[in-house]
Amino acid sequence: xxxxxxxxxxxxxxxxxxxxxxxxxxxxxxxxxxxxxxxxxxxxxxxxxxxxxxxxxxxxxxxxxxxxxxxxxxxxxxxxxxxxxxxxxxxxxxxxxxxxxxxxxxxxxxxxxxxxxxxxxxxxxxxxxxxxxxxxxxxxxxxxxxxxxxxxxxxxxxxxxxxxxxxxxxxxxxxxxxxxxxxxxxxxxxxxxxxxxxxxxxxxxxxxxxxxxxxxxxxxxxxxxxxxxxxxxxxxxxxxxxxxxxxxxxxxxxxxxxxxxxxxxxxxxxxxxxxxxxxxxxxxxxxxxxxxxxxxxxxxxxxxxxxxxxxxxxxx
Numbered sequence: 001x002x003x004x005x006x007x008x009x010x011x012x013x014x015x016x017x018x019x020x021x022x023x024x025x026x027x028x029x030x031x032x033x034x035x036x037x038x039x040x041x042x043x044x045x046x047x048x049x050x051x052x053x054x055x056x057x058x059x060x061x062x063x064x065x066x067x068x069x070x071x072x073x074x075x076x077x078x079x080x081x082x083x084x085x086x087x088x089x090x091x092x093x094x095x096x097x098x099x100x101x102x103x104x105x106x107x108x109x110x111x112x113x114x115x116x117x118x119x120x121x122x123x124x125x126x127x128x129x130x131x132x133x134x135x136x137x138x139x140x141x142x143x144x145x146x147x148x149x150x151x152x153x154x155x156x157x158x159x160x161x162x163x164x165x166x167x168x169x170x171x172x173x174x175x176x177x178x179x180x181x182x183x184x185x186x187x188x189x190x191x192x193x194x195x196x197x198x199x200x201x202x203x204x205x206x207x208x209x210x211x212x213x214x215x216x217x218x219x220x221x222x223x224x225x226x227x228x229x230x231x232x233x234x235x236x237x238x239x240x241x242x243x244x245x246x247x248x249x250x251x252x253x254x255x256x257x258x259x260x261x262x263x264x265x266x267x268x269x270x271x272x273x274x275x276x277x278x279x280x281x282x283x284x285x286x287x288x289x290x291x292x293x294x295x296x297x298x299x300x301x302x303x304x305x306x307x308x309x310x311x312x313x314x315x316x
Contacts, residue, residue: 020060158207176222235273244290
């Protein structure tokens with residue numbers, strides 16, 4: 001459920017950006033009816049915000065000329081955290097939010113007291129935030145529509161490109177959207193395949209909300225679901241290795257990297273999917289333990305290449 005106070009504050013933001021806005025425009029922007037818009041206006045007036053209205057044809061709402069919001073009440077740490085968080089969106093594959101990020105930062109700059117604007121400038125001038133090499137960019141529009149569908153419990157349809165390049169049309173009841181391992185995932189019940197499925201959002205296009213609604217499973221735990229299935233999501237290579245390490249230690253070292261672990265004799269069996277093998281090979285070698293490769297054969301070749309590079313680097 002949305003918060004009426006937050007919707008009322010959204011109306012205030014729109015009024016601050018426009019000289020005048022009609023009730024119909026507000027209703028369309030907020031996806032509500034005119035009566036609901038009137039309730040939001042009443043809430044703003046209850047908060048002593050001077051909203052004026054004109055009646056009749058062409059009637060509209062506006063803020064009293066000269067009215068400005070008081071400075072935003074944030075601590076120095078809160079201002080720094082907001083600025084840092086907005087700029088870190090690239091780290092989760094959402095570089096397309098750049099215009100919105102800049103707009104939000106400019107609004108913060110306008111309403112923050114002068115002493116706190118220094119925190120915004122500090123992040124901009126001295127903190128560099130760049131996405132990691134494994135982060136995959138995702139369509140902002142696609143993510144926002146997926147989130148809206150989840151919130152409104154509405155089905156979606158979209159065009160999906162599978163790992164092997166095949167194209168299919170899917171209709172899905174979306175349960176959750178999560179970011180993990182540099183990628184955004186959409187989890188839901190696929191009506192096309194008649195089973196729960198996980199989709200990479202960077203492979204989704206033409207996502208549309210449907211009129212049909214659904215009921216999300218009450219006991220669904222998105223994080224647990226993804227943690228159990230993420231290691232086996234389709235990739236170029238399915239890695240299966242044994243490492244001379246107790247399973248408890250392996251879980252601490254590997255579980256955060258979408259690698260499934262299970263005890264196997266005196267060591268641990270590790271399984272995961274990877275599109276590239278260099279990082280997983282380097283990670284395994286960094287443990288300093290004996291390793292047995294079950295598959296794929298390409299992983300052995302990757303180890304050979306790393307060994308050759310290491311010998312070359314070790315030469316005087």
